[in-house]
Amino acid sequence: MYSAGRQRDVFSSPAQEAPGATGDGFSARRAQQEAAAGFAGYVAELWSGAAVCPPPGAGRTAERFAALTAVAERDLSVARLVEGHVDALSILAELGGPQPVPGQRWGVWAAEPPGEGLTAEQTGQDWSLSGLKQYCSGAHSCTHALVTAATDRGRRLFAVATGAGDGADVPGYRPVEGTWQAIGMAGSDTPDVRFDAVPAVPVGDVGGYLTRPGFQHGGIGVAACWLGGARAVAEVLLRAAAQRGPEPLTDAHLGAVDMRLHAAGVVLRQAADEIDDDPADLRGTARVRSLRVRGFIESVCADVLTHVGRATGAGPLCHDERHARNAADLAVYIRQHHAERNLAELGALVGRKESS
Numbered sequence: 001m002y003s004a005g006r007q008r009d010v011f012s013s014p015a016q017e018a019p020g021a022t023g024d025g026f027s028a029r030r031a032q033q034e035a036a037a038g039f040a041g042y043v044a045e046l047w048s049g050a051a052v053c054p055p056p057g058a059g060r061t062a063e064r065f066a067a068l069t070a071v072a073e074r075d076l077s078v079a080r081l082v083e084g085h086v087d088a089l090s091i092l093a094e095l096g097g098p099q100p101v102p103g104q105r106w107g108v109w110a111a112e113p114p115g116e117g118l119t120a121e122q123t124g125q126d127w128s129l130s131g132l133k134q135y136c137s138g139a140h141s142c143t144h145a146l147v148t149a150a151t152d153r154g155r156r157l158f159a160v161a162t163g164a165g166d167g168a169d170v171p172g173y174r175p176v177e178g179t180w181q182a183i184g185m186a187g188s189d190t191p192d193v194r195f196d197a198v199p200a201v202p203v204g205d206v207g208g209y210l211t212r213p214g215f216q217h218g219g220i221g222v223a224a225c226w227l228g229g230a231r232a233v234a235e236v237l238l239r240a241a242a243q244r245g246p247e248p249l250t251d252a253h254l255g256a257v258d259m260r261l262h263a264a265g266v267v268l269r270q271a272a273d274e275i276d277d278d279p280a281d282l283r284g285t286a287r288v289r290s291l292r293v294r295g296f297i298e299s300v301c302a303d304v305l306t307h308v309g310r311a312t313g314a315g316p317l318c319h320d321e322r323h324a325r326n327a328a329d330l331a332v333y334i335r336q337h338h339a340e341r342n343l344a345e346l347g348a349l350v351g352r353k354e355s356s
Contacts, residue, residue, distance in 0.1 A: 015081045026321060028186040031077065034080035035187030036141040038078035040105065042071065044084055047102040053086045055093065056217040057172045057279025062272035065224040069268075072228025076329040077187030079225040081138045084108045087218045088146050091157070093203030095146030098159050100144070103124075107194070111135040112211065118149035118195060120158060120202075128197045129158060129241060130174075137190040139175040140164050147200070148209060158200035172196035177336040184325075216286035217275050222336060223297040227264050229330040230297075230304040236316045236323045237308045253311035257304050267293055282351070291346040298337040301330055314350070 045051035053067040054060035064086070072079035088106035092098065097190045100106060111134055118131040136145070144161050163170035172195060179192040195304050209215065232256050239252045241247070278285070305327060309317070316323040 001195070008226040013054075021263055026183070026325070031187035031325070032140070032189045032328040035075065035077035035189065036138075039138065039141055040312055042078065042082050043105050046086070049180045053164075053189045055090050056214060056221070057275050059276050061155065061217070062269050065221065069231070071116075071229035072225040073231045074228075075187070076229045076326065076333055077185055077189075079228060080185065080188040080190075081105075081107070081141065083105050083221055083225050084137055084142070087342065088139055088144075089220060090218065091146055091209070091212075092159070092203065094212055095157070095208055097146070097157075097203035098201055102320045104143045105138070105141060107136065107138045107145040109133050109145050110148040114154075115193040115256055118147060120149040120156060120200065121149045121197075122151075127202060128157065129195045130172075130197055130199045132194055134179075134191050134192045134194055136193040137188045138164075139191050139193050140189050143168075146209075147195075147204060149200070154206040156206050157203045159203050160195075160198055160200045164233060164299070169209060170198060172198040184328035184330070187329075213279065213281035213286050216281070217279075219290045219349065220271050220275070220293050223249050223294045224268055226297050226301050226330070226334050227261070227268060229326065230264070230301045230331060231328045233304055233323070233330055234309050236320065237311050240312050250311050253307045257307045258355070260300045260303050264297050267296055272293065288346065288349050291342055291349070293341055294337055295346060298334045301334045305331060308314075332356065 003093055042051060046075070048055060051067070052063070054064045056064055068079060068083055068086075071082050084107040087104055088108050089100055091108065092100060092106075105142055113134055115134070117130045118129050118133050120127055129147065132248070133147060138145075139162075142162055142164055144159065148155055148157050149158055150156075153217045160173075161168070161170055162173050163300060164173070164175075175193055176192040176195070180186075180190045182190070203209075237250075237254055239255060240249050244250055271289055274285070275288060309327075318324070
C-alpha cells in the first residue's frame with residue numbers, strides 16, 4: 001500500500017537486515033554505524049550503476065524523487081546522507097565545481113544558524129576555511145563536502161576534502177563530539193565541525209548557491225525523503241488494521257493516512273514534471289513550487305504522526321524500536337521546514353503576484 005516505487009534493498013550491513021531486532025535497546029552509536037554502512041553501500045551502488053538517482057531537471061526527476069522516497073522508507077538517517085550526496089553532485093554539475101570521482105561520498109553543509117560560522121580566507125589563488133559549521137550530516141562518513149562560508153564579498157560555497165570515512169587525515173578538520181544529542185535522526189551523524197585553515201575550492205560565484213534554480217529543486221528532494229519517512233511510520237498502522245480486522249476507529253485513521261500519503265505522492269510527481277518542463281526556472285515559479293510542496297508534505301507528515309499515534313497508542317512507540325526510531329526521526333527531520341516562516345513567505349509571494 002505504501003511501498004509504491006520502492007527500489008530494491010541495497011543496504012548490506014547485517015544490522016540493517018532487521019533493525020531493532022537485536023533486543024539490545026537503542027544506541028546512538030549503533031544507529032550511526034548502521035546509517036554510515038547503509039550510506040556507503042548505497043553510494044557505491046550509485047557509482048557502479050546498480051542504483052540510479054537521476055539529476056533534477058533532466059527528464060527523470062520523478063524517478064529521482066521516487067528513489068529518495070524509497071531510501072527514506074527504509075531508513076531516514078540513511079536517506080539524509082544519500083540526499084546530501086546526490087544534491088552535492090547536482091550542485092557541482094550546475095555550478096561547475098570539481099569533478100567528483102567514484103569512491104567519494106559528499107555532503108552539503110549550508111545551514112546558517114545564529115552564532116559562530118565559517119570564514120573563508122584567500123591567499124593568492126588558495127582558499128582556506130576557519131570557524132565552526134553547525135549541522136554537518138555525515139561528518140564522520142563523508143569524504144568531501146560542499147560548505148557555505150563568509151567572504152569579504154559575501155557568502156560563498158566551497159568544496160572541501162574532510163578525510164572522514166576513507167582513513168585520510170585532513171589537518172584542521174575536527175567534528176566536535178557531543179554536539180549532536182538528538183534521539184531522532186541520531187544515525188545521521190550531524191555534529192558541529194571545527195575548521196582550522198582547511199584548504200577549500202570555491203564553487204560558483206558569491207551568492208550562487210542560493211540563487212541557482214537547483215536550490216529550489218533540491219529542497220523538494222528533501223521533501224521526498226520526508227514522504228518516505230511518513231510511509232514508514234504508517235506501516236505500523238497498516239499492520240494493526242490487518243491484525244484487528246474491521247474496526248471503525250482504526251479504519252478511519254488508516255483512511256485519513258492513506259488519503260494524505262496518496263495526495264503527497266501526486267503533488268511530488270506533479271512537481272517533478274514541472275521541474276523537467278522548466279529546469280532553468282525561466283518562468284520564475286521554482287520558489288513558489290518548493291514552498292508549496294515542502295509545506296504540504298510537512299503537514300502530511302505531521303498528520304501521519306498524529307493519526308498513527310492516536311490509532312496505535314503507546315505500544316509500538318514503547319516496544320517496537322524500528323517504529324519508535326521512524327517516528328522520532330521523522331519528527332526531527334521535518335523541522336528542516338521553517339514552519340510559519342515559510343508559510344508567510346509563500347503567502348507574500350502569492351499575494352504580490354495577485355496584486356501585480
